[in-house]
Amino acid sequence: MSDLYTFENEQYRRTYWHTCSHVLAQAVKRLWPETKLAIGPSIDNGFYYDLDSEETFTPEDLEKIEAEMRKICKEKLKLERFELPREEAVKFMEEKGEPYKVELINDLPEDAVISFYKQGDFTDLCAGPHLDSTGRIKGNAIKLTACNAAYWRGDSSRKQLQRIYGVAFPKKEELDEYLKQQEEALKRDHNKIGRELEYFTTVDVIGQGLPILLPKGARTIQTLQRWVEDEEQKRGYLLTKTPYMAKRELYKISGHWDHYLDGMFVLGDPDDYTKECFALRPMTCPFQYQVFLNRGRSYRDLPMRLGETSTLFRNEDSGEMHGLIRVRQFTISEGHLVLRPEQLEEEFKGCLDLAKYCLGTVGLLDKCTFRFSQWDPANPNNKYEGTAEQWDEAQSVMGQILDDLDVHYTVGIDEAAFYGPKLDIQYKNVFGKEDTLVTIQIDMLLAKQFGMEYVDADGQKKTPYIIHRTSLGCYERTLAYLLEEYAGALPTWMAPEQVRILPITDRAAEYSVKLQKELFSQGFRVEVDERNEKIGKKIREAQLEKVPYMLVVGDKEVENGQVAVRHRAEGDLGVMSVPEFAALLKNVVDTKAKK
Structure with missing residues (x-):
């Protein structure tokens, strides 16, 4: 055949x-x-x-x-x-x-x-x-x-x-x-194991697409957020904090009111211009632009890299809701780079390098694919801003950058943002459904709509280009994919509970609490199982809850200042001193090992 x-x-x-x-x-x-x-x-x-x-x-x-x-x-x-x-x-x-x-x-x-x-x-x-x-x-x-x-x-x-x-x-x-x-x-579906392991839940009276992050899920996402924010700071990003809502007038300038209104949660009558009308933000770009616009700028201020851990709101169709992958309120590692045209390729490369580093570190990069999302020339008026010439220029520039960076991609027609083409880093869940994890977008239009200008070296006022990008994308979606990738056994560095101490005797229980405080003071997340249960049951339950390390403590360990170490996958690691175990754990966490 x-x-x-x-x-x-x-x-x-x-x-x-x-x-x-x-x-x-x-x-x-x-x-x-x-x-x-x-x-x-x-x-x-x-x-x-x-x-x-x-x-x-x-x-x-x-x-x-x-x-x-x-x-x-x-x-x-x-x-x-x-x-x-x-x-x-x-x-x-x-x-x-x-x-x-x-x-x-x-x-x-x-x-x-x-x-x-x-x-x-x-x-x-x-x-x-x-x-x-x-x-x-x-x-x-x-x-x-x-x-x-x-x-x-x-x-x-x-x-x-x-x-x-x-x-x-x-x-x-x-x-x-x-x-x-x-x-x-x-078995790996995050909707199943995420609820069983108590990472998140949903409640009917709160609504579809509005998950409650339980302490485990909240801790893992906090760990990821802090790591991304620190990494962005190392790469020259300036941290911003902007409002969750704005008046309709802001979205009119950006174009979201005309192109994205159906996807927004509006507070007030959108058609009544005699009263103020607000909307929850579906993205942060028009807010972060105000940082650039706060005062006059020169070419020496550029590139200006702005980053924010942003909570966003999108009115997704109810039929699209799925666990943590597609929700109506979510948090994202959002950023916008304001730059001179000649800085575009280098800054785009930096954004791609950051995204690859983040996805590679958490263990998702190898399964990602890349899509060059372009406009549809047959649908220019009601979905897209700008002229055909502007889109041809933006897509030509972006295509050249992707080729220069040797990015292997597919083309997605009519997948662009309304203001520009983008590189979407795609990932499939365990059932084969594909969604976007990270996006990097080139925007040659919105800066002019907001009156963004800088004084160039020749003394002339010029309009900057903008890159819209995420580092790790939507944290809720990322957590869902991580739970599926690791079948709930998240790597130690991001696990909500890294160590569980399992005392065998009452004497060991008192020692275990002191040990917990000692490890906690070193920055580790440690719990003690003080229940009056057989040690075999405690170990089995810790295994089922995917706790990376278990420290079995009996009278002998108390006497010698030691712990018997078990790993959820590697089994018995032997008896160690507390400093030895702390050093082992520190190395696993600091290197972000995938175990």
Whole structure:
């Protein structure tokens, strides 16, 4: 078989899964004819179809649908593409009783080609592409994996639908291997282990996307924040602290009011200009610009590197919420560099170096990919600021910088910020869902909108360039990925509890408290398990809670001023003096070892 028609080829894989989504929809329509079809695309790890049905689909129903899909595959139905003029297409879908398809047709551009795919007694509105026959799909290698709620077109004010997810492979052995990997992923899912290990929780009366960081999660994030802030200071960043909200007028200047209003939490009536209206900040850039604008600036002030641990607020769709990965309030290592044009490449390199250092130190860099996110020239007016010429210049400059730095990237069209192109450092969770961890953006537009100027060496006033960037990205999202990467056993330097002392006797308990204070005074995070339990149980529980080091203390250790050291992964490390253990622990923490 040609490489074009294997699962290694992404286009073929997506075509295969797209066809599976049509087979899924056909199967549902056969079993529940009154079901209304919404949309059914392929996704990174399979496919789904959104359906409007009176039937609430259960796991047993998914098994029935799978069986019907296998029948459709055995029927080897030919997929035939045809086109219709708009009026005929609308009438065709109206006659089939498919209101969601009618809406999609009406929303297509005037010059759009309206195409359909027919397979046996089933026809769907679709641009394609598809396999030529349902017989190409191996029915015994199909698995429907879940059924969740989903709003029509992602809008919580619209009808709630049911989304059936599935996956399929050319061979049953490949499906079995995938399902085995998914079982392992479930064990590592931060939503599971993060709650079990008490890093975070969520509460219905507080709301979706607003997690509570429990003491463990709060301590780990505090450790990461302090480390990043110290590292940024070493690299010449100036620390800022700006408000959590601002008047609508600030966002009007920056363009967020016109381009990002749906993603903001607004306090007041946004359309009533007789009263003040505020919004919680979705990003810090327009606030940090005020530091530059505080007084006149010359070329000697540049580059000005501004950094802040920023709490931000974004009105994400409820269907997008997922544990700590996608939330409505989050904290980010945000920064903005104001610079002269000739400083752009060197400062961009510095931002990338910082991001790589941070991600490498925490152990995530090796699984990251890079995306050069560009504008969509077909959608310039309602999403993007600036002219085509300005965007061409910004993207050309950024492309040259990325090539000079030998960054291997993919291109993401229509993924740019509204004011400029960006480099997105991407990461996938254990289920294969990709999100952005770190972003570095080039902005040649907003400085002028804010009247930012500096006096150059020739005495002329000039407009600076700006780099928007993060060092470690969103701390909540980073914590989620760390919990998954290490299956909850975070490296000692960032672990919320680094040492647990386990006394065997009452005499040892008193000694253990003194030992805790001694290690605590050296900056280590230490707890004592003083419960009247057998030592075996104490060790097992410390292991289950992923505590890096356990110090077993009995009468002999008290007498000799020693501790019996255990590591969660390496087991018994032997008896050490307290100074010896403290030196070992200090080395592990200072070097940020991944154990």
